[in-house]
Amino acid sequence: MFAIARGAIDVVAVEDAVRAPECGAVVTFVGAVRAQSDDGLPVVGLDYESHEPLAVQTFEEIAREARERWGDLRVAVVHRAGVLDVGDVAVVVAVAAPHRAEAFSACAFAIDEVKRRAPIWKKERYRDGPAERWRENP
Amino acid sequence: MFAIARGAIDVVAVEDAVRAPECGAVVTFVGAVRAQSDDGLPVVGLDYESHEPLAVQTFEEIAREARERWGDLRVAVVHRAGVLDVGDVAVVVAVAAPHRAEAFSACAFAIDEVKRRAPIWKKERYRDGPAERWRENP
Amino acid sequence: MTVRVLAFARIRELLGAPESTITLPDGARVCDAWSALTGRAPALEELSSSTRVARNGLLVPRDERLQDGGEIALLPPSGGG
Amino acid sequence: MTVRVLAFARIRELLGAPESTITLPDGARVCDAWSALTGRAPALEELSSSTRVARNGLLVPRDERLQDGGEIALLPPSGGG
Numbered sequence: 157m158f159a160i161a162r163g164a165i166d167v168v169a170v171e172d173a174v175r176a177p178e179c180g181a182v183v184t185f186v187g188a189v190r191a192q193s194d195d196g197l198p199v200v201g202l203d204y205e206s207h208e209p210l211a212v213q214t215f216e217e218i219a220r221e222a223r224e225r226w227g228d229l230r231v232a233v234v235h236r237a238g239v240l241d242v243g244d245v246a247v248v249v250a251v252a253a254p255h256r257a258e259a260f261s262a263c264a265f266a267i268d269e270v271k272r273r274a275p276i277w278k279k280e281r282y283r284d285g286p287a288e289r290w291r292e293n294p
Numbered sequence: 295m296f297a298i299a300r301g302a303i304d305v306v307a308v309e310d311a312v313r314a315p316e317c318g319a320v321v322t323f324v325g326a327v328r329a330q331s332d333d334g335l336p337v338v339g340l341d342y343e344s345h346e347p348l349a350v351q352t353f354e355e356i357a358r359e360a361r362e363r364w365g366d367l368r369v370a371v372v373h374r375a376g377v378l379d380v381g382d383v384a385v386v387v388a389v390a391a392p393h394r395a396e397a398f399s400a401c402a403f404a405i406d407e408v409k410r411r412a413p414i415w416k417k418e419r420y421r422d423g424p425a426e427r428w429r430e431n432p
Numbered sequence: 433m434t435v436r437v438l439a440f441a442r443i444r445e446l447l448g449a450p451e452s453t454i455t456l457p458d459g460a461r462v463c464d465a466w467s468a469l470t471g472r473a474p475a476l477e478e479l480s481s482s483t484r485v486a487r488n489g490l491l492v493p494r495d496e497r498l499q500d501g502g503e504i505a506l507l508p509p510s511g512g513g
Numbered sequence: 514m515t516v517r518v519l520a521f522a523r524i525r526e527l528l529g530a531p532e533s534t535i536t537l538p539d540g541a542r543v544c545d546a547w548s549a550l551t552g553r554a555p556a557l558e559e560l561s562s563s564t565r566v567a568r569n570g571l572l573v574p575r576d577e578r579l580q581d582g583g584e585i586a587l588l589p590p591s592g593g594g
Contacts, residue, residue: 171324181326186309205440205444210486259323260398274512430593
């Protein structure tokens with residue numbers, strides 16, 4: 157499952173998509189909208205925008221790279237686009253593997269790469285702070 | 295949430311228990327019964343037995359140690375006891391943190407420690423193989 | 433030749449639209465398209481070094497030749513997650 | 514004195530019950546309880562070095578003194594997860 161979601165992400169469906177009898181370990185990363193920006197401003201919400209076909213293709217590439225590094229894995233990546241409030245789930249990465257070390261490593265790798273290179277952009281909106289800002293990942 | 299579950303574990307409830315507005319990252323480990331033992335035998339199911347009060351206390355200790363190492367975290371650990379089939383969820387560890395590096399590290403630490411020292415025991419049952427066996431973690 | 437341009441995030445705002453069409457001399461390259469767009473929206477200039485350009489799902493270098501009727505996507509630094 | 518013993522997993526199976534009561538001389542220690550149980554189930558012997566003993570939620574050493582009416586838990590190596 158590799159997708160841009162226009163509405164709320166069903167975390168269970170993403171986890172279930174990677175479950176398999178040979179996989180004893182599922183590691184899931186859920187990224188949610190924080191009440192505070194990295195530089196400490198009070199966030200009320202985010203707008204996410206994406207190049208959807210290229211984003212989905214990037215998720216598939218990242219999964220392929222993870223399998224090259226850590227062997228047989230089942231990977232799902234879903235990122236939400238549109239208007240999100242504080243607490244809303246923005247991204248879910250689920251990785252299933254026979255054993256947990258590979259699942260942890262591959263899940264951490266995948267979310268790092270999604271943040272680094274997926275064509276997805278984020279504009280933060282603030283409570284009685286400055287005007288909204290596009291925010292880039294470091 | 296630190297518990298021994300007598301029936302199916304509600305994974306979403308465990309994840310929700312650690313969610314909070316200041317936590318942008320939730321990492322969840324789900325351990326499920328594999329169709330194959332570590333030495334390659336066809337598993338049909340497991341029986342888990344625990345010293346319940348000591349297990350719960352051990353989960354709490356592990357969470358406290360994780361917070362000492364990685365700062366402000368929200369941790370939940372639920373392990374199932376009783377008779378499980380292949381594919382059933384045996385254990386869920388969820389960790390929420392402001393940022394993802396701490397959430398990944400603390401979740402991996404917590405499941406390692408649960409396996410190493412929680413008073414929980416596992417007997418594997420096999421399909422047309424040898425008699426059932428108690429299995430210890432390495 | 434004409435090329436369709438998909439713009440996102442800050443670049444979309446500076447250009448005023450998610451899609452636009454630009455006309456370029458035959459043989460034009462990605463960098464020529466970027467120059468034409470900077471003529472329309474000078475504030476793009478400071479985003480030049482951080483913007484990646486994709487065509488058909490692949491990143492392309494600035495000296496890549498464009499094709500008549502083709503499409504390029506202008507991608508600011510990622511902010512997902 | 515009498516001490517209640519909680520047994521788990523393989524040890525429970527060898528003793529034939531999850532709980533049992535043993536009678537020991539006053540001043541007995543954990544190792545004396547273990548010896549009495551090994552008398553009942555000689556196969557326990559080979560588990561001696563890998564078994565941990567807990568009392569009131571804390572692991573206790575083998576030379577810990579027992580108390581009349583107290584309880585100990587015999588914990589084989591963990592197999593959870």
